[in-house]
Amino acid sequence: MTRAIGLGTCTLLALLVSASAQAQNRSSFIDSGNRPDLTSATVSAALSCTMLQSRAFDDVTTLTARYVEAGKGLPGFCHVTGYIRPQIRFELALPDQWNRRVYMFGNGGYAGEDLAAPSRIETRDAALSRGFLTVQQNTGHDAKTYDLGDFASDLALLVDYGSRAVHVTVQTAKTVAATYYDRRPTFSYWDGCSTGGRQGLMAAQRYPGDFDGILAGAPVLRFSDTGLWNIWNAQALLKAPIRKAQLPALAKAVMDRCDAVDGVKDGLISDPRQCSFDPAKDLKICENGGDDCFSKEQVETLKTLAKGVTVKGKTVFPGVVAGTEGLDAAGASGWDQWVISENGPSRQLAYGDTFVKNMAMLPASGKAIDWKSFDFDTQYEKVVAVRELVDADNPDLSAFQKRGGRMITYFGWSDPALNPLMGLDYYESVRKTMGAEKTSEFYRLFMVPGMFHCRMGYGTDTFDAFTPLMDWVENGKAPDVIHAAKIVDRKTVMTRPLCPHPQAAVYSGKGEVNDAANFTCKIP
Known part of the structure; x- marks a missing residue:
């Protein structure tokens, strides 16, 4: 079957292979050598x-x-x-x-x-x-x-x-x-990222007796809103596309503006919420848009992406996070293929289009919906039934907590596929529902600056969160830090402590900025 937007069989298979390969961080067990009891x-x-x-x-x-x-x-x-x-x-x-x-x-x-x-x-x-x-x-x-x-x-x-x-x-x-x-x-564990992260949260919320420990990376917990967010972004880009050649200039402008906001210039944005990047002021403006400059129409596109999904003037889902457009060691931008694509639809568009055509309007069929004309002010509120089936956003984890379950979630702050604010907002809703202290006794969130979707990016993406989860479940040792590294060509070029939210890695003010020894976990 060929989709109306030109998704042929080869493209669909490529999307599937990519999604499957990125459904794990691939670092679980690397620190398990200190667990001889296995x-x-x-x-x-x-x-x-x-x-x-x-x-x-x-x-x-x-x-x-x-x-x-x-x-x-x-x-x-x-x-x-x-x-x-x-x-x-x-x-x-x-x-x-x-x-x-x-x-x-x-x-x-x-x-x-x-x-x-x-x-x-x-x-x-x-x-x-x-x-x-x-x-x-x-x-x-x-x-x-x-x-x-x-x-x-x-x-x-x-x-x-x-x-x-x-x-x-x-x-x-x-x-x-x-x-x-x-x-x-004796013990049962879950390990997944992306859809796998959502599956982990679903288990904690709906089947709290299935797993003793759950590791849920970058969970697409607001699945329905993510599908619609993909369409929102695609509609914005349809009006004034951002070209691949412009991404390095965009990434540099964002980093120049926000890198040092956390007190250290290290090529990372430790918390994009502190970033005050304004494309109208911080980008070079030109009439038609060039490799190092952007048209006024493109600036409006960037503003729309950053604003998030709005329905009748109210924001219902957060916008694209600053730093997701950043470049990895090979010069590849997080936006390339995910947010924009010059050889067929982006992954966001492909996933969003299939959502509105097949799931959004249940129980009625939505296959006739054209993503280009999806009207958020009139159609958003009709997306109801599917939420009960696929969304994993219930903040009441009391059943999981009472039976002794333990859970770790993590999210790359530079994830271009899934909005990291979605994961942060969910954790805050659990803290509000169950109490901050009680939540930290069974559930902890670790945000990862500079990491793309589940792994890769320009920050540290090699870390074993699974072994600390086992320690927590079996020995009652809650993880106060997870050690992470950035490895390029088999060489470690950066280390960082990953900290349980609301803490973050704070630079001591002395020593090499790529050495974790010079950072401590504290509330900024």
Whole structure:
């Protein structure tokens, strides 16, 4: 199927592969060497792997189980695949020596991924090699069959995508574990970013007994508003596009204006809310817009992007954050491909278009909607039913907290795909609902200056938040700091402490600005 905006099959597949690959930070377990207990006190299988095929599990069909011999740094394991009705494809890897922990990881974008994709196998194997029973699933549909959000025409598939698929899959995994090892897990963990982050929050909000620890990176928790925000941005850019060649000049102007606001000039904007960048004053203006200058119409586009989504004069979703246009070590801007694209629709537009066509107007069909003419003043309020299915913005986490759950979320301050203010606002709403002190006892948020979507960017993006989460769950040690690094060509060029909000990394005033030793976590 070819979309009206020109999304061909190759473009759709590229979006899917990109979303899947970025659904993990890829740094989990790098600090797990100080956890020797991961491979101690393990249990072995109580029956042969192939015998699982003769067992019946609720709603599971076409189950296969085959034994995989140890090799390439992996233990021997029982590889189980199957479907949970109606179409949830799942995979379990049950190691010979199980550390009594379940590790389940998330999805990206509109999901439907191939579970054997290299990036997913890499994530699976990182946990499997440490003795975890690993779990993954495709959220209930196959992206080879559906174009992005087209699966939502089937309400059952949309419900599975929204929250059910993760829940029933982890419950199935625990049941299979009890059968195979004659033991149930001692601890169960979730690890995901982007859509995977939203899935983690959904679990905490709707199925608080599923996981003991949840790591939720860059959660698209206001999924519906994000889809509409994508359209808002695309409409603004349609009037006066920003060209790729102009992004370095824009990035430099923002950094020149805001880098030193936090007290140190280090190539990072530690909190974009302190940035007072004004495109009308801080950019070079020219008649038609050049590589190093911007037209008056382009300035208005930038103002509209920064203003955020407004409905009848009221802001309902925050605008594009200053610093997201920044350049990484290779000179690539965070906006390139996500916010603007010169070879087909941007990712924001592709995701937003499929949202308004397939989900926004449930239960009525919205496939006839043209994103160019979507009217926010009259149509925004009609986006109601889908919110209950896919949005993960309930601030009442009392059930998760009362049963001892622990959660860490993180967000790149320079995320061009998902608005970081969305994650910050949610955390503040939890603090308001449950109390600041009580919230910090079970849930902490870490903002990451200069990081793009889940990883990459011009800040530190290599950090292990999963090992501190385990420490918190199993030993009661809450993370007061997470150590992060920026690695370029296999060399560490910057280190920083990541701090639990509302704290931030504050420069001591002395020493190398790229050395974490010269920063401390405190409330600015």
